[in-house]
Amino acid sequence: MKFEEIDEKLKEACGVVGLMIKDDKLAKETAYIAYLALNALQHRGQESAGLICFEKNNEARLIKDMGLVGQIFDDRRLNLLNGHLALGHVRYSTTGASEICNAQPITLSNYHFKSLALAHNGNLVNTEELRQELKNENINCATTSDSEVLAHLINCKIISLDKSEILASLKDSLSKAKGAFSLSICLGGQYLIGVKDPQAFRPLCLGALEDEKGNLTGLVLASETCALDIMNARFIRELEPGEIILIDQDLNIESTFLPKVKQKSCLFEIIYFARPDSQINNVQIHSFRESLGQALAKTKNIPKGADIVIGVPDSGIPAAIGYAAESGILYANGLIKNRYIGRTFIQPTQSMRQLGIKLKLNALSSVVAGKSVILVDDSIVRGNTPRQLIKLLKLAGAKEVHMRISSPPIVWGCYYGIAMKDHELLARRLSSDIELIRKDLEADSLEYLDLDIILELTKQDKQKFCTACFNGDYPIL
Ligand code: SF4
Known part of the structure; x- marks a missing residue:
């Protein structure tokens, strides 16, 4: 096996x-x-x-x-x-x-x-x-x-x-x-x-x-x-x-x-990889990620009647806080992370995957039951985790789960030190079609943040960043 x-x-x-x-x-x-x-x-x-x-x-x-x-x-x-x-x-x-x-x-x-x-x-x-x-x-x-x-x-x-x-x-x-x-x-x-x-x-x-x-x-x-x-x-x-x-x-x-x-610093370092208490090239990571969440709420459709905003621990939390502040919707801790799990391997069956995600994250039914939830994360790679999280939240009683992502769809693999290959990427498999991705995840709605807005929020020369995994514009091959 x-x-x-x-x-x-x-x-x-x-x-x-x-x-x-x-x-x-x-x-x-x-x-x-x-x-x-x-x-x-x-x-x-x-x-x-x-x-x-x-x-x-x-x-x-x-x-x-x-x-x-x-x-x-x-x-x-x-x-x-x-x-x-x-x-x-x-x-x-x-x-x-x-x-x-x-x-x-x-x-x-x-x-x-x-x-x-x-x-x-x-x-x-x-x-x-x-x-x-x-x-x-x-x-x-x-x-x-x-x-x-x-x-x-x-x-x-x-x-x-x-x-x-x-x-x-x-x-x-x-x-x-x-x-x-x-x-x-x-x-x-x-x-x-x-x-x-x-x-x-x-x-x-x-x-x-x-x-x-x-x-x-x-x-x-x-x-x-x-x-x-x-x-x-x-x-x-x-x-x-x-x-x-x-x-x-x-x-x-x-x-x-x-x-x-030409400088081409990895944009994903500041969206996801770096620790929130770091700063890179004058970008304070935590506040930058909050601003991405605010921009998501400002520029994309806010689900009508949403009750709470939840961040996917840990990396989705700053954007969720920003989203909640901008939208005026209550921020809540609806997912609890087990902090003592390192890299964990499971048998690749559907039932074991569902158990696997529970090893890392669990939904708080007292927070989400009967609520319309906005779930914020920084990115979607293969789609397994968000798909399972949405299921988990619904099993815990969430009425609706609306997914908001503080980066664009990842469509291209990385050759510069990040482990992601073209064929693994959900957005690539589904031709970046947001509606197809939403259906695949079984989310009630789905929005991604636009690349231009992210680059604008860095307050730096946009040309200084590598954005290849979003737009295929590889600086060196
Ligand atoms: S392809 Fe994406 S992950 Fe790789 S260096 Fe460029 S921005 Fe970073």
Whole structure:
């Protein structure tokens, strides 16, 4: 019997964290601080996690395993990790199988630094071409992941200890990579490096650790600002598109840039993936999602006689709050989430699917019975979850269930680090016909938010965003 994952939400490829501490006295805490940051980034990958710590003499210790951060690291394991430089990763596989050999950080031997460690968020689109190029130089990859290809590409070009030569070699090797790559890299215990691809598909930010007097004690790189918050790090800035920064043991920063192309940051990061308490490119995620809900209520038909607005936990809640505020309809908690379920697989029969969704969410009949409900979510992927939620709400006594989605129909797969394929998408299967989708979901009505309105609400240059999964406009293939 083949088992199927219950959760049909889109999966982010990964989250990364890098941390350079100046004060030797804090070296014992480096791994623990990085561990806290990985916990904050858990939503970006739940298959495997890893953490490596380097000492100043380049000695390193790596722990990585399958599972959630909290399952992999305990006091005993964290106490094994010492040093002033740490690199961490949480993973969901988009290329490369879900196996321990593909867990990150990836480490390779290096002549000058003993080892190079790399953590990658994103997906390359020219992996096979690069793999062949490496083969021609007698470098064979041991795994199926594009991140290992990147690591070899960088490692084989690092032939000097000199900072400007390292930056030049990084620029040279990474200019060949196409696709999404936000990277955090350690060169032995000497340097922490942050890289963002020229399109800036995935986020990566820089933060500062300071003592009580405001003196700089460390620098950190993280996929999202919510990881800086948990480390008590001050947000400095997002890395620029195509930027490569190199941080040394004294916390000096030097940088260079990959050749410039049009920025195309993933719009879905701010609609769904990123944690609501993060900010990306000056967009405060929670309030942005509330504004999407308000726009849904403003621009789309509000069901007559609706009694309550419910958000699908967790990601649909900010938009539901915005929808309720704009429409004047009462916001209610009608769905309760079991917070302790990780990735859960079930037998793919209809009855087991219904039970499966109940493992994650349950309807509160005392709230929904006899009511006309507006159910708000951020997106529809395969359609299994909303279909089952609508059934669940009706079984709990809801009179009507009207679905409102704070993004347009997803019609195209993603090649830049999000796990969704064309053939899985409900809207694609039903030719983006809203009435057919409504019938398939058995909703009483269905509305999606328009792409133009979402782009308007970012208050940024609309051209700066990748919108390919909505309109097929792929920035790079
Ligand atoms: S295709 Fe969609 S999910 Fe993928 S990067 Fe573009 S906007 Fe993001």
